[in-house]
Amino acid sequence: MTASPLLLLRLLGLMLTFGLLGAVPAQAETDAQYRLASGDVIRISVFGEKELSIDEIRLTDAGTFSYPFIGEVRANGRTARELEQLLTAQLKGDYLVDPRVTVSILKYREFFISGEVKSPGGYPYQPGLTLRRAVALAGGLTERASTNRISIIRDKDPSRRPQKATLDTELEPGDTITIEQGFF
Structure with missing residues (x-):
């Protein structure tokens, strides 16, 4: 039994509506470039x-974990x-003839947001997260918040120098965001 072209079009429309197409490759691309920490x-x-096989391992402060037969990795x-x-x-x-190992990222490290947001703190990173969405996760901006005085310190930046950011800036895991007060 073959499906009619109309049924296939409806199915494709539903998949697009619910974001079932395109989400996996974007996630896979993010994971391929993502550096663990x-x-x-x-x-x-x-x-x-x-x-x-280990279902869940949180990397230590040094970015390591203990693994059977190998030790500290x-x-x-x-x-x-x-x-x-x-x-x-x-x-x-030494241990296996032809091991087939797969590593999956279950949870990304948190990003941190402080300053003029209603609930400052650490929040779980999600691929594609923008500063605007991060502010929403933190309960929104306070009445005194400035949308022009936002800085971000990238976790991967060894200088730890704040950079100017906008609400459309894409976040990375471990980022620290500060939203300053506006002058009225």
Whole structure:
């Protein structure tokens, strides 16, 4: 039984409406470029080796985790793919003949927002997050907030120098945002 073209068009429309198309590749692209650091939560799966598969690991303050047979593993600054390659190389030979390792990012590290927002603090990062959405997560701006005096410190920036930001600026995990008071 084949589906009619009209039924296929309706199905495609529903998928587009609910965002079922396009979301996975964007997430996969983000994960491919994403560099792991302290606070990220990952899953490690080794095909056919239940005792080497770990459902949830939070990286330590140093960006490391402990792994069976290997010991302390440094994940900080690596992508999930690079970590897969490292674990595969470490397990191959001594422990397994042909290990198939998969690393997935379960939770990204938090971003932090302070200053003139109603609920300052740390919030979970989500791919595609803009400063406007981050402000909404923090309960919105206070009456005294300035939309022109916003600074951001990127976690990946070793100088830790504040940069000017707008409400349309895209955030990254670990960012620290400060929203200053406006002068009236």
